[in-house]
Amino acid sequence: MKALITGASSGIGRDMAIILSEMGYDLILVARSEDKLNELKEEISTNCIVIATDLSVDKNCFDLYKKTKDENIDILINNAGYGIHGYFKDSPLENDLNMIDLNVKSVQILTKSFLNDFIKKDSGRILNVSSSAGLTIGGPLFASYYATKAYVSSLTRGIYGELKSIKSKVTISHICPGPVDTGFNKKAGISKFSSKPLDSRYVAEYAIKKMLKGKLTIIPGAKMKIAMFFSKFISEKLMLDILMSFQKGKE
């Protein structure tokens, strides 16, 4: 049993790596911080390959696939990602595009590459780490980030429908957490959470348990499940006002 995890050097991805290793999976750990990946490798008891690469560069994604395609991977977890907080008008376009390269294009490249192999052998699982942002109508002060996660969630659902129609045993899931206590906020440039964040290990465990059952949409935490349910009954404009006040509260 083998899993490839992107963004394994910290936060949710790191916890997923530890949990999968505890379950007996060998791992391919991917992120830019080689030192952190090597530290993690020391901590875990199953076999582990470290690949330090920047997945916001298309070529690196293709190279990652080439390097690992013969490893007989059972699980691909597209977790690497980040957000940019602030008014859309103010963030440099270059930064937006780099985030799109990582949050969207790397997921597209790796999902397509591994999915075709998984379909051929009629086994394998893909877990895309989206966000509650991916299920809402759009996010003031996080506009581009929400849009990237909407892409990830929409892509996942579409592929799920296709796999079902061809009766494939391959599964694809997306996890859509609200705030999780990781390095995400600091990198996004925010200092506070709008609500109490979930523990990263809890989110990772929940995601893996549901992914292994082939669940499509995974929402950890009762509060977020309830919020998602009631958001369907709120008008778009009111919802955008509510989301704006949440995001402003993080400054």
Ligand SMILES: NC(=O)c1ccc[n+]([C@@H]2O[C@H](COP(=O)([O-])OP(=O)(O)OC[C@H]3O[C@@H](n4cnc5c(N)ncnc54)[C@H](OP(=O)(O)O)[C@@H]3O)[C@@H](O)[C@H]2O)c1
């Ligand atoms: N924390 C939250 O509140 C929250 C909520 C919903 C969804 N999410 C999603 O959860 C995922 C994991 O984030 P996290 O919360 O665990 O934050 P995190 O601790 O900052 O982890 C992000 C991971 O992505 C890797 N990464 C960043 N840029 C990369 C690049 N260019 N190439 C390769 N790897 C890269 C980072 O490693 P290096 O820096 O070493 O490259 C790190 O391992 C993200 O997709 C995020 O959008 C987070």
